[in-house]
Amino acid sequence: MKSYVELVTVPSRDNNSTLLMLHFDEKRYVFGQVAEGTQRMLGQNMVKMNRISDIFLSGKTEWSSTGGLTGLLLTMGDAKAIRDLERQQQLERKQAKYAVANPDGSMSNPYPPPPEPKGLTIHGGKNILSTMATTRNFVFRENSGINFHEYDFLEGSVVFKDDFVTIRPLRAFPRQGSSTMTVEENRLREIEDIDLGSREQLKNIVDAMWNGQPGSLQVGKDDEDYVISLVTRLKEDEQRQRNEKAGSSALPNKDHDRDIESESPPKRLKLNSDQAKGDKEPSWDGILEASETGRPIPEFSASRPLRRPWPATYTRSLPGTIPSTSALSYMISIAQVRGRFRPDIAKKLGVKPGPDFRILTDGGSVTLEDGTIIHSTQCLDPPRLVNGIAFLDIPDENFLESTIEEINVWKEERKNNKENYAVSLWVWAVGPNIETNKRLLDYIDTLDGQHMINSPTSPFQDMSLKDSAAQATRLNLLDNENFPLPCPGYSHPSDVPEPEPTDKDRILRARDSLLIDVHPTQGVQLAKLRPRFDYSLVQREVKTKFGDGRYWRAAKAAHEKIAKEAAQRDPTPSAADEVELVTLGTGSSMPSKYRNVSATAVTVPGFGNILLDCGESTLNQLRRSYGQEKTADFLKNMKILYISHLHADHHLGTIAVLKAWFLRMVDTSEDISKLYLIAPSKFLNFLEEYTQIENYGLRHINFISCDSLLVASQQHPDNKKREDSQRIEELLSALPLEKIETSRAVHCRGSFTVAFTFKQPTGFKLAYSGDTRPTNGFVEIGKDCTVLLHEATFDDELRDEALAKRHCTTSEAIQAGKDMGAKNLLLTHFSQRYPKLPNIRRQSSNGDDPLCDPFMETSEERESTYIPRTKDIKVSEKRHDGPIVSKPDDENAMHIGFAFDMMRVKVKDFWKLESFIPALEELFKQEEKLDDEVSEPNENLSKGQSQDKNKKGKKKEGPTPPQPTSKRQQDKLAKKLQRRGPPQSSN
């Protein structure tokens, strides 16, 4: 049984965590911290996730080691749903093809359904169940096969054992945590806090989140509930059939379908989809006969939400808990390896070469002609040494002594059990500055095997997201200010030679995507390392390779055009000129190689910073954009953090950003009551629950719900929550803000659009769409804004999808900008189906530039998707016949730009963005080619070896090259993930 170790993430400029994957042919085990950004790193390193059977979380149960879990599991759950569906379809095809008719007329089938694939288990320390349960309002997956196991260390043995590995968790406690408690006191405290009843309850909640059935939980037996569930089911079936007919994917787990049920009254549902056009009134709208029970169904109110809440959301409050102080590490032993087959011995025993040899090699026995039975053990070498790997997580120096003690206890145990295997690889995932701790280094000296020390403060740090960094470097050729180089302060490899490890043979340098062959007798063998990221290499490549330098020349042409236009422009400065937007994450649904999920930083001179949405890994994106130090400054001056809605791609980075803000404030001991968090009210439940697990400074944050900023509720002060209204007044008076208005978005329940208006002299006005269909309300609050940041998830040709998933197309976003009279429009939140550039001009086959013709539909159609209008809001019905795209001679036209990750643009520079488009098109043409080339498995020592072996026809073993997910698969996944869990709709 051959195995190898892959380092999925190591501390780098992009990431602070260590994650290791242990590969066997059939199975994968993951150890370490699943920090924010993990799934993006998996994608970058082309690590296949589908064979992971267990994830062993290390360290403390805190956001820094669990923050990437929800996003990763949602993706894995969705990938499984796709595989399940494909498997089912394949089976059906085979069954149909090979079914045999029996004499009696029945059909017999040679293809029985395969056994259910095994699920995925997450093993973690205290509070892992509580952590997952706090996300119950925005996570729901049916049948994901994902389970959670929280270690309690109550029973004597917590050892995990299967055919491949034996895993023994170690639990260390701090010598003194925040208090002056001893290791023993901390241990006792954690044991005392275990409440089996609460844990059972948490387990049920988490199970319902990941493996629930929306209709299966029985609550409220009244007729209304019954009708709602029945109607929902009927509607879902109908929608599914319709989708199938229309050729769109009919995957299980379709929560966006459920979304439609949840909020749209039946009459509007009909209008919501082109496919529904011409359909007669749905049969469930009105009085129904329930054939199942014979019970008459009362009249159904068309305006009521149809979807039943997800089961886990019935739990209003979670059982209490205290923060965990323990940190988990793991001793991993790889199962015994059978000895080598000895043909010479077999021959001597009288076995003839041929099939019998094979049987013996596989561990069977054969019977000779004379009746003698030969067992495999007679002709195999003795079993080889069992091999071990250690994964030690030491969050800070307080844990060091206790971890060493735990290792010593384990050593003793091993001696008593007479397990004399060697631990050939020790991976130390340590907190800041522990890599140089003398006690640790001395202890390492007493241990055999090879060691790797991974620390976020190690002086040598690479960039891990190399593709994203390369793209930013190429964009940098267009403009140094709008497209800065990633990771300011990153030391150039040619400037700083890679330091040699102190003890070359024993201490290994950590690198992500490093493969390590952990061989019982030969020790650790490293595969070839990927070169460090190097700006100048990328730049050279652009000049020589990219379309024979065509992109290089296009970039120069853009420069010249801008210089020429600049000379003609009116130089009168305006007060809002210096306002700057940095688009930190510009992709939708799930992070991809080139685009992270939603977040935009806005810096308003004289005011401070606003962060608009905060998808997973936003803190990392801030660091990539601003560098470590300036990120701290950004956080210090952050005045408003705004969350538009509770889809995972818009808020999973919040805890990390708030904690970094909090630590920064504690650090400087400045007044810390000045950050306002504006979010849908439900978000506060999550934040409050999570404070039980970890203190991230919530009590210093002023929460204002988006609901209380609705124009209507501001006009009727009686209806406002008093606390919120006080805070709003406080916020407006403390900051040079004239008003903040929200308006309901047409997307999921509790989603909002927003507009910030600043006091004079800036007079700057910023409008942000969040995710939405076009709405009148947003046009109203965004009137005459200086900058409109608008989602444009889909190309115009995918309008059906935009309707179904309630997003905007490019043209619809542009139209919204025109309706508002916006001066500058920045388009963002692009579907990950276009990982790099949205379709700018693809539709110009008829000679029309789509940017000049945003009317892809009649105004009636457009209206039908608007939220029902209130009488006092007027819709702008005027047609805009002129070109939208700004012309140099028309400085009043709306300037339009397309956002890229880490792009920054000042208000005064918006007009430049359009000049970049021809060069951008050239760039992405070339990048696409490049991607096709590198999606071949990369040549790599270890991987190469395994390919050779496979060629020889040997049983497949050893490192297998990770295969890139196929384009089709990615596309499917992207499609699927558009439906990422919306918030529930219980009230």
Ligand SMILES: [Zn+2]
């Ligand atoms: Zn959304």
